[in-house]
Amino acid sequence: MKSNNKELMSFKKRLGNVKESPYIFILPYAVLFIMLIVLPVLVAIGLSFTYFNTIEIPKFIGFKNYVDLLTGDSVFLQHGVSNTIMYSLIVGPVGYMLAFFLAWMLSQVPHRVRTIYTVIIYSPSITGPIMMSVVWKVIFSGDQTGYLNYWLMRLQIINEPVQWLQSPEHLMPIMIFIGLWGSMGVGFLAMLAGLLNIDKTLYEAAYIDGIRNRWQEVFYITIPSMKPQMLFGAVMAIIGTFNASGLAATLSGGTPPPQYAGWMIVDHANDFGFIRYEMGYASAITVVLLLIVIIFNKISYKLFGEDK
Template sequence: MENSAEVQRPTEAKPHIEKNKPQKSKKRSSDSPYLFMLPYAALFTLLIILPVVVAVALSFTYYNTVQFPEFVAFKNFIDLFTGDSIFLQNAITNTILYSVIVGPIGYMLAFFLAWMLSQVPHKIRTIYTVIIYSPSVTGPIMMAVVWRILFSGDEKGYLNYWLMEWNIIKEPLQFLQSPDLLVIIMIFIGLWGSMGVGFLAMLAGLLNIDRTMYEAAYIDGIRNRWQEIFYITIPSMKPQMLFGAVMAIIGTFNAADIASTLSGGNPPPQYAGWLIVDHANDFGFIRYEMGYASAVTVVLLVIVILFNRISYKLFGEKD
């Protein structure tokens, strides 16, 4: 009997075979996140990375969309910063002025309006959210129709009509043909339409803050709403604040055709309100100098990256 028991001992190796099965399933489960990420990675590469790589490559060439691109090294960038006075004096200056004013003010205004809406009941909040968000969607249509009528340079323009009725002016002002006034109107319209996706993200972040944190903060010594905002609200919604900052930067630096649409001419009078994207569109789609236009977009990309780094320093998590 003892010999037969010893002979049957090799059959105890079965549990060793069964231990290998969970390892296969574990390996398969570790690969599943990459399969879910594959569609996004493919679309991101196709729609974002590939166009950026192509633009950088074309910026070192002369390409007129007909002939094969001719490599010219840094000639486009040298011409851009040494011989293109419109780019240096108008495009860059107007873009930075527009972005520095519309970006931060629109960003703070978006947070302030989102914070106010978070204090009101749900039904009223929904109505006001739609009203505030709608200009960012209907901006181009409203700009082409409503704003041009409002700032029209004849007596039929609403603003000129009111100013003349109140005896403030004696003759109509050419709002959309004056370079100084056109830039001011462009900045005003930019602020009017700045409540976009960043505003919605901030509102969502405000509504998802745990209310018990405020109760605990008041027990610990917070005395007013300003301390509540700076010590509880903003630190609790840093991801939404960062998203809003990035969207504000991208939206302001990618703005285009505002001055041309308002003034009815391309380019606008004395290139007032002429932005970097306008300059790129002019060389790319009107003059068909795609290499030079690509150099303009590469410069814009570098500027946007620098400003995005600043926003990450302010609202990004150290972890």
């Protein structure tokens, strides 16, 4: 009987140790992270070294996909990479600074008004640029009934309608404009939350120590106090801009768009993966994109990561 009691007490003790283990709390996230992130990335890396047409068994071909991609694919090099980097370097930083500026302004207004403006600013990112491009297609329509052409002709700035969405010169700037318009996403909400949770006594102490204007307040108190939110916003901006796809085809009404204007890396991967069914080559494209995103994320961590 005493032996059974000792075994029961020992079992309860081990069970208590398991309950107190931090690994139990991170187990659900770890399982989802492995299933939804790690495994797909490993599968993509593995398929990138094969020829796989989704019907036959993948055939190992070594680095051939990467060699063809980086040396022989002119569309990827001249349009996919250049358009993606240009779009990301404009929409990412400008949208990021705009998100911080709007969040900072909203943090100065009363709660009820702030809530209304937050919903208005955040709402375009819910539907996404591709869904809302229907509205922009009406504005940038190439006939004289398009809003932009109508007003430009009425003001006698142009004499005939401009094919905004069929012109390679105009399509990319329009995409950048729409991207900025819909860039106030979760990064914007994170920055607003960070601004609202800064200890107000820091500002009082800073003014006693010699800060004299709002610009010094922002650079010396506000931004250093919300580095985690700034880092999160930067990461989300990088991922969002580099994963942009489909906007050029939706606006122009065709795939590919005129002269591959606005053609992104993800568009190129979708083209080879879901239209040509060359999954091995498409996987190589996504792996290259992953490496680019990792590099830019490292830069973000250098700028906004916590100092060790």
